[in-house]
Amino acid sequence: MKRFINHEELARDSRFVRQDSAMVTILAQVPDDVDTLVELLDKLTPMIEKSVQGTEAAPLFEAYGPAFMLVTLNEPLNPDDPALDSRLRQRFHGIFAGELQALEGAGRSLWDFPDAPWEFKMNMARQCWDETRHVQIFEKLLDHVGGWVGMYPESSFLFECACSDDPAMRVAGVNRGLEGLACDVFRDMIRYAEKVGDEKMRQAIDYVLADELTHVRFGSDWVREFTKDDPEYLERTQEFRRSVDKQFSLGGARSNREDAAIPIAWEDRKDAGFTEEELQELVELSGGGPSRETMREAARILLERHRARSQEAGA
Amino acid sequence: MSEAIRMYPGAGPDERTTFDAYSAFDVPADLRELHGRYDVETTARRVRNFRYAHEWMMMIGGGWVATIPELPVKTGLGKIVWDDAQSADQLGRRLPELRCGKRSVTTSEAANEGFAALVQEVAEPESPDLTIEKITGMFDVLKPHLLAVYDRMGRETDQISDAPTIEILDDVVRRTRKHIAWGDEVLGRLCDTEARRERRGKRAQEMRTKLEACGGVTGTITDESFGAH
Numbered sequence: 001m002k003r004f005i006n007h008e009e010l011a012r013d014s015r016f017v018r019q020d021s022a023m024v025t026i027l028a029q030v031p032d033d034v035d036t037l038v039e040l041l042d043k044l045t046p047m048i049e050k051s052v053q054g055t056e057a058a059p060l061f062e063a064y065g066p067a068f069m070l071v072t073l074n075e076p077l078n079p080d081d082p083a084l085d086s087r088l089r090q091r092f093h094g095i096f097a098g099e100l101q102a103l104e105g106a107g108r109s110l111w112d113f114p115d116a117p118w119e120f121k122m123n124m125a126r127q128c129w130d131e132t133r134h135v136q137i138f139e140k141l142l143d144h145v146g147g148w149v150g151m152y153p154e155s156s157f158l159f160e161c162a163c164s165d166d167p168a169m170r171v172a173g174v175n176r177g178l179e180g181l182a183c184d185v186f187r188d189m190i191r192y193a194e195k196v197g198d199e200k201m202r203q204a205i206d207y208v209l210a211d212e213l214t215h216v217r218f219g220s221d222w223v224r225e226f227t228k229d230d231p232e233y234l235e236r237t238q239e240f241r242r243s244v245d246k247q248f249s250l251g252g253a254r255s256n257r258e259d260a261a262i263p264i265a266w267e268d269r270k271d272a273g274f275t276e277e278e279l280q281e282l283v284e285l286s287g288g289g290p291s292r293e294t295m296r297e298a299a300r301i302l303l304e305r306h307r308a309r310s311q312e313a314g315a
Numbered sequence: 316m317s318e319a320i321r322m323y324p325g326a327g328p329d330e331r332t333t334f335d336a337y338s339a340f341d342v343p344a345d346l347r348e349l350h351g352r353y354d355v356e357t358t359a360r361r362v363r364n365f366r367y368a369h370e371w372m373m374m375i376g377g378g379w380v381a382t383i384p385e386l387p388v389k390t391g392l393g394k395i396v397w398d399d400a401q402s403a404d405q406l407g408r409r410l411p412e413l414r415c416g417k418r419s420v421t422t423s424e425a426a427n428e429g430f431a432a433l434v435q436e437v438a439e440p441e442s443p444d445l446t447i448e449k450i451t452g453m454f455d456v457l458k459p460h461l462l463a464v465y466d467r468m469g470r471e472t473d474q475i476s477d478a479p480t481i482e483i484l485d486d487v488v489r490r491t492r493k494h495i496a497w498g499d500e501v502l503g504r505l506c507d508t509e510a511r512r513e514r515r516g517k518r519a520q521e522m523r524t525k526l527e528a529c530g531g532v533t534g535t536i537t538d539e540s541f542g543a544h
């Protein structure tokens with residue numbers, strides 16, 4: 001078995017539909033400008049249309065247009081939202097896929113770095129089991145909200161962005177970038193579960209969040225250990241983590257902005273070893289990107305264009 | 316007065332060790348005998364050999380998780396990776412107690428080049444359509460072999476002097492039995508055609524031949540532990 005695999009090689013059973021991660025990664029680069037966003041996403045429309053075929057995302061594509069994922073991503077979960085069910089299912093499906101990729105990332109850290117210290121291997125092995133349980137938990141929670149595995153396409157951008165071939169950068173990307181994002185998402189989901197009084201959801205995710213804090217701590221400890229006595233290496237590693245954090249901010253959907261769908265879980269992250277300085281940095285780098293208003297407007301234009309094209313094709 | 320053998324509280328008649336009353340104070344005797352098959356140095360070497368197997372099975376399992384499409388196999392393996400890590404960790408902690416020095420806790424050692432090569436052969440299957448070959452090598456051949464070796468060592472090593480090793484092997488054996496049963500169930504489901512059953516049989520035969528050739532995990536074994544599972 002070779003070392004270091006590409007995200008496209010992650011093995012999935014026949015229920016899964018894969019989607020190019022271009023749309024999600026593009027969000028890290030676009031400014032708060034409707035026209036730029038529309039032009040960029042317009043080019044991706046054929047790819048998006050193809051990837052939703054045969055999944056539950058197809059009707060969403062029809063209803064919201066090519067930017068349906070952005071609209072979903074960028075809106076907070078609100079119990080009164082008429083689209084709540086599909087937002088909830090998309091969110092749980094995305095988390096389920098994220099847990100799978102976290103499991104695969106932790107597993108690969110064992111195989112890709114055979115000469116790493118024993119304690120590192122123990123931490124990664126433990127993380128394998130934890131992520132395994134998270135996959136199982138979110139498969140059940142997906143069912144709990146009326147969803148099923150494979151109902152939406154899966155993008156492997158979490159693995160793609162976070163899985164560096166360098167050990168310090170791998171733990172910075174997976175255990176601080178990806179797991180940090182997980183902390184933000186899970187704190188948000190716990191708030192939602194409390195709001196709607198869903199005790200099953202709240203308790204399960206609270207356990208998951210406890211595990212994720214441990215995984216971020218693994219990351220904080222091992223970045224320090226792998227880069228000790230080498231400030232230049234530490235800086236490169238921190239830079240890599242910043243770029244991962246930028247990608248995982250999904251154009252400000254995860255940020256401390258007023259209109260963010262997922263706020264930064266400040267206290268949880270501090271608990272897990274992020275410094276005040278790192279958190280301040282995260283607030284700054286995640287805050288850029290298109291606002292919710294820009295997203296909505298771009299989504300509206302894209303939907304119009306899509307409808308016009310469909311009509312033309314039908315005529 | 317009855318001549319019935321007395322046993323320590325909690326022990327059953329089929330336990331290895333029974334105790335006769337031997338004094339006026341009615342204290343039960345310990346019938347275990349001193350002296351086992353392995354001395355301190357040999358046990359230490361064997362423990363390093365065992366640790367090598369578990370450390371590698373943990374790493375291989377970790378690598379395979381991403382390459383296996385069947386979701387229950389992926390998640391099953393995720394737990395087994397942690398079990399093997401714990402086994403390797405426990406075995407390592409025994410080493411300083413066997414006069415190997417403080418730093419020996421993380422020492423793994425292949426008995427010989429043949430066994431090291433065999434472990435790499437177990438790790439070889441990579442593509443997503445080779446789950447049968449992956450699971451067969453580790454769960455039909457390697458783990459049953461380890462189970463047989465540990466079981467035998469647990470009986471043959473000094474029951475009193477080397478009891479700490481026996482305790483660790485008991486834990487490892489318990490986990491390994493579960494892993495073998497899991498692998499057998501997975502393979503039973505995956506091998507649902509004659510052609511697939513043949514793949515399992517062929518892979519197992521190849522791996523067993525190589526395992527026999529190198530003398531197994533300790534490099535010294537020529538006994539029943541190679542028998543078909």
Ligand SMILES: [Fe+2]
Pocket residue numbers: 099102130131134182212
């Ligand atoms: Fe997780």
Ligand SMILES: [Fe+2]
Pocket residue numbers: 102130131179182211212215
């Ligand atoms: Fe995690």
